[in-house]
Amino acid sequence: NAGVMQNPRHLVRRRGQEARLRCSPMKGHSHVYWYRQLPEEGLKFMVYLQKENIIDESGMPKERFSAEFPKEGPSILRIQQVVRGDSAAYFCASSQQTGYMNTEAFFGQGTRLTVV
Amino acid sequence: SQQGEEDPQALSIQEGENATMNCSYKTSINNLQWYRQNSGRGLVHLILIRSNEREKHSGRLRVTLDTSKKSSSLLITASRAADTASYFCATGIIQGAQKLVFGQGTRLTINP
Numbered sequence: 001n002a003g004v005m006q007n008p009r010h011l012v013r014r015r016g017q018e019a020r021l022r023c024s025p026m027k028g029h030s031h032v033y034w035y036r037q038l039p040e041e042g043l044k045f046m047v048y049l050q051k052e053n054i055i056d057e058s059g060m061p062k063e064r065f066s067a068e069f070p071k072e073g074p075s076i077l078r079i080q081q082v083v084r085g086d087s088a089a090y091f092c093a094s095s096q097q098t099g100y101m102n103t104e105a106f107f108g109q110g111t112r113l114t115v116v
Numbered sequence: 117s118q119q120g121e122e123d124p125q126a127l128s129i130q131e132g133e134n135a136t137m138n139c140s141y142k143t144s145i146n147n148l149q150w151y152r153q154n155s156g157r158g159l160v161h162l163i164l165i166r167s168n169e170r171e172k173h174s175g176r177l178r179v180t181l182d183t184s185k186k187s188s189s190l191l192i193t194a195s196r197a198a199d200t201a202s203y204f205c206a207t208g209i210i211q212g213a214q215k216l217v218f219g220q221g222t223r224l225t226i227n228p
């Protein structure tokens with residue numbers, strides 16, 4: 001049973017370009033979470049999705065950032081017109097049940113975005 | 117401010133010693149989870165303790181939870197060099213939807 005798969009592992013974009021980060025949850029998991037981590041810091045919640053639904057996007061910037069989790073295929077975190085401040089590691093996690101009541105979240109290895 | 121805050125921010129001990137890390141939080145929680153992150157890697161789930169539990173063990177790990185003080189501790193006994201990593205506590209809370217809120221982490225260094 002493969003774990004949470006994120007790709008690419010490393011992504012370099014020039015300012016103004018678009019970045020698309022992909023996350024395939026663990027088999028059987030229908031809940032996906034995206035977090036951002038700056039160097040030497042903890043993880044900041046961005047968005048929580050279920051299949052075809054955004055449940056909580058309170059941590060996601062209102063502009064330039066969007067996320068989706070279609071019925072088929074991976075979850076996508078999309079950052080338009082990237083700026084240097086978007087450089088960070090972006091982690092995806094998935095879980096099986098509703099939220100985190102009594103189950104752990106499994107994390108991917110992350111995508112390290114560098115904006116030059 | 118952060119929901120979960122770890123203490124200390126950094127800890128350096130000798131191999132074989134015990135390492136204790138603390139986590140404080142502010143709001144009511146469903147559960148509290150500890151994760152480990154090796155440099156440049158993803159997070160590995162260590163242990164989950166529910167809000168109605170007080171102590172939990174897993175191998176060399178011991179986690180306590182005091183909901184009256186809104187705090188938790190992670191004890192690693194007989195530390196090894198391979199335990200060198202950052203350790204994060206994450207609180208499972210309900211803010212509209214359920215999600216994990218992470219602290220800043222404790223950077224643990226085990227010296228051989």
